[in-house]
Amino acid sequence: MQAPAKGTKRRSISYAKWGYIFIAPFFIAFAIFQLIPLASTIYYSFFEYYRSGLKVIGPNFTGLSNYVKLLSLDLPKYLGNTMLLWILGFVPQIIISLLLAVWFTDNRLRIRCQPFFKTVIYMPNLIMASAFAMLFFALFSDNGPVNAALISAGILNEPFRFLSSVAGTRGLIALMNFLMWFGNTTILLMAAVMGIDLSLFEAAEIDGCTPSQIFWKITMPLIRPILVYVMITSLIGGLQMFDVPQILTNGKGNPDRCATTMIMYLNNHMFSKNYGMAGAVSVILFIICAVLCVVIYRSTNEDEGRKKK
Amino acid sequence: MTTQAVKDKGAEHSRHELLARRIVSYVVLAFLCFLCLFFFYVLIINATRNHYQIQRGFSFLPGKSFMTNLKNVLADANIPILSGIKNSLVVAALSAILSIYFSALTAYGVHAYDFKLKKIASAFIILIMTMPTQVSALGFLRLMTNMKLTDTLIPLFLPSIAAPTVYYFMVSYMKSNLPMEIVEAARIDGSGEFHTFNHVVLPIMKPALAVQAIFTFVASWNNYFVPALILTSNKKKTLPILIAQLRSADFLKFDMGQVYMLIAIAIMPVIIIYLFLSKFIVAGVALGGVKG
Numbered sequence: 001m002q003a004p005a006k007g008t009k010r011r012s013i014s015y016a017k018w019g020y021i022f023i024a025p026f027f028i029a030f031a032i033f034q035l036i037p038l039a040s041t042i043y044y045s046f047f048e049y050y051r052s053g054l055k056v057i058g059p060n061f062t063g064l065s066n067y068v069k070l071l072s073l074d075l076p077k078y079l080g081n082t083m084l085l086w087i088l089g090f091v092p093q094i095i096i097s098l099l100l101a102v103w104f105t106d107n108r109l110r111i112r113c114q115p116f117f118k119t120v121i122y123m124p125n126l127i128m129a130s131a132f133a134m135l136f137f138a139l140f141s142d143n144g145p146v147n148a149a150l151i152s153a154g155i156l157n158e159p160f161r162f163l164s165s166v167a168g169t170r171g172l173i174a175l176m177n178f179l180m181w182f183g184n185t186t187i188l189l190m191a192a193v194m195g196i197d198l199s200l201f202e203a204a205e206i207d208g209c210t211p212s213q214i215f216w217k218i219t220m221p222l223i224r225p226i227l228v229y230v231m232i233t234s235l236i237g238g239l240q241m242f243d244v245p246q247i248l249t250n251g252k253g254n255p256d257r258c259a260t261t262m263i264m265y266l267n268n269h270m271f272s273k274n275y276g277m278a279g280a281v282s283v284i285l286f287i288i289c290a291v292l293c294v295v296i297y298r299s300t301n302e303d304e305g306r307k308k309k
Numbered sequence: 310m311t312t313q314a315v316k317d318k319g320a321e322h323s324r325h326e327l328l329a330r331r332i333v334s335y336v337v338l339a340f341l342c343f344l345c346l347f348f349f350y351v352l353i354i355n356a357t358r359n360h361y362q363i364q365r366g367f368s369f370l371p372g373k374s375f376m377t378n379l380k381n382v383l384a385d386a387n388i389p390i391l392s393g394i395k396n397s398l399v400v401a402a403l404s405a406i407l408s409i410y411f412s413a414l415t416a417y418g419v420h421a422y423d424f425k426l427k428k429i430a431s432a433f434i435i436l437i438m439t440m441p442t443q444v445s446a447l448g449f450l451r452l453m454t455n456m457k458l459t460d461t462l463i464p465l466f467l468p469s470i471a472a473p474t475v476y477y478f479m480v481s482y483m484k485s486n487l488p489m490e491i492v493e494a495a496r497i498d499g500s501g502e503f504h505t506f507n508h509v510v511l512p513i514m515k516p517a518l519a520v521q522a523i524f525t526f527v528a529s530w531n532n533y534f535v536p537a538l539i540l541t542s543n544k545k546k547t548l549p550i551l552i553a554q555l556r557s558a559d560f561l562k563f564d565m566g567q568v569y570m571l572i573a574i575a576i577m578p579v580i581i582i583y584l585f586l587s588k589f590i591v592a593g594v595a596l597g598g599v600k601g
Contacts, residue, residue, distance in 0.1 A: 022418025029470035037448025128531040131575040145367035191595040286444040
């Protein structure tokens with residue numbers, strides 16, 4: 001389509017070569033650093049291959065036994081933990097972000113100092129997650145500043161041991177995930193709301209719609225594709241949750257392994273050099289992500305098709 | 310007239326309602342800003358206080374131990390902070406350069422040329438964009454072990470050549486900002502394809518390159534999972550691993566002033582970059598819509 005104006009057929013063929021040359025480094029790097037490793041990860045998942053003391057057992061082909069072991073043992077618990085931690089952070093995140101996006105873009109409300117607010121709420125997204133978790137660990141430890149402040153304010157009589165209680169640990173992880181991501185989501189949703197034709201809002205106002213009617217009947221349906229996109233990327237990000245719970249609980253996920261996520265479980269197997277089990281965990285994660293991608297791609301493509309028509 | 314009176318009443322009612330909504334929204338915003346800033350405020354305050362002051366409780370005023378804490382952190386042999394900063398900087402800078410250059414190159418290849426596999430290639434990159442790299446971490450670790458690249462920084466930046474999200478941003482940017490007429494004109498002037506890319510296309514892409522360089526730098530600076538698998542010797546470790554080490558050591562034996570100082574050192578460079586470029590970065594987030 002973009003063939004050069006004076007180009008003969010021969011000339012455009014010689015340009016095609018450049019297309020391959022230019023995309024080659026990307027695909028070579030992708031093949032070496034991701035495709036081949038993925039293939040060998042899948043391969044290892046069918047083997048008994050671990051270290052016991054100084055002895056290396058395997059690799060012996062054992063078929064699906066790693067998967068059977070996984071599904072009957074710990075995996076459901078850790079997948080459940082991961083999903084629960086994601087939901088605890090995501091629900092407040094999407095509600096607050098929608099609210100802020102609507103407020104920031106409301107022409108009658110005219111929020112001042114928007115650049116300042118946006119700068120502040122996006123900032124936690126750039127913080128090193130491991131350092132952020134370490135900070136929370138120090139602040140919320142049994143004799144840390146938060147407990148000290150709560151006691152001196154008379155709210156508590158004795159320190160609340162956040163990291164020894166299931167709700168406290170999960171709550172802190174959810175709070176960190178919320179803080180790190182709500183600014184990002186707000187900015188994305190704002191861009192979506194600002195993309196809506198202004199005359200729709202004006203017409204609705206003239207017709208006497210209340211702000212909540214405008215929100216549910218105009219804003220929400222029109223930003224649905226972006227909402228779906230935000231939810232899916234957030235879900236995939238949630239499945240990768242690692243840094244925050246790993247550092248906060250020192251890799252143990254305690255109390256009662258309530259904060260051990262899928263990637264933490266994978267990480268434990270890799271450090272103990274149980275390659276068979278690590279492979280099986282990876283493959284299960286890969287399948288979940290692949291399914292998610294396909295489901296989401298379908299729904300977003302439908303939306304786009306409808307919008308174009 | 311009565312209709313006029315009704316209208317006035319309605320207008321007054323909606324003015325009150327607007328005021329109420331405005332108050333609610335400012336209160337919520339102020340609370341969220343407090344949440345975002347409070348923890349960092351405590352971090353900075355505590356980094357300037359010594360261990361005993363911190364143990365005694367929280368204070369809103371900074372102490373006088375900033376330099377002492379800094380000196381202690383730098384002198385601590387168990388946590389090689391200087392080499393940590395250097396390693397993190399090297400990895401993050403090289404990742405940023407490699408990912409923006411090669412992503413722009415790939416995007417230009419797809420944008421500017423027609424070739425048989427073009428559609429498949431671009432669809433493939435978009436499809437893998439959301440796939441987490443952790444799923445192939447085991448194979449990656451094994452491969453790096455076989456190639457004798459563990460405990461080096463190479464496996465941490467070289468894979469950045471293939472960065473699907475950066476590619477996606479570049480392609481979208483080219484679609485709206487790179488007219489092919491410019492490329493045609495360069496060709497007529499006798500510029501080779503690589504020369505055109507380096508000297509005509511890249512300058513036009515500068516804003517996109519800068520935004521993505523910042524994002525890649527930050528992501529790499531903050532990365533913990535893969536470096537923790539690859540790096541084993543103290544001298545090679547990056548900052549997030551040192552933070553993790555701090556967490557797994559016996560916490561109570563630590564000088565808390567040092568702990569807060571180390572966290573501040575890990576976080577502050579990014580915050581300082583951000584404070585200077587926040588407008589630019591926030592605009593980049595809204596523009597791209599795609600980020601790791």
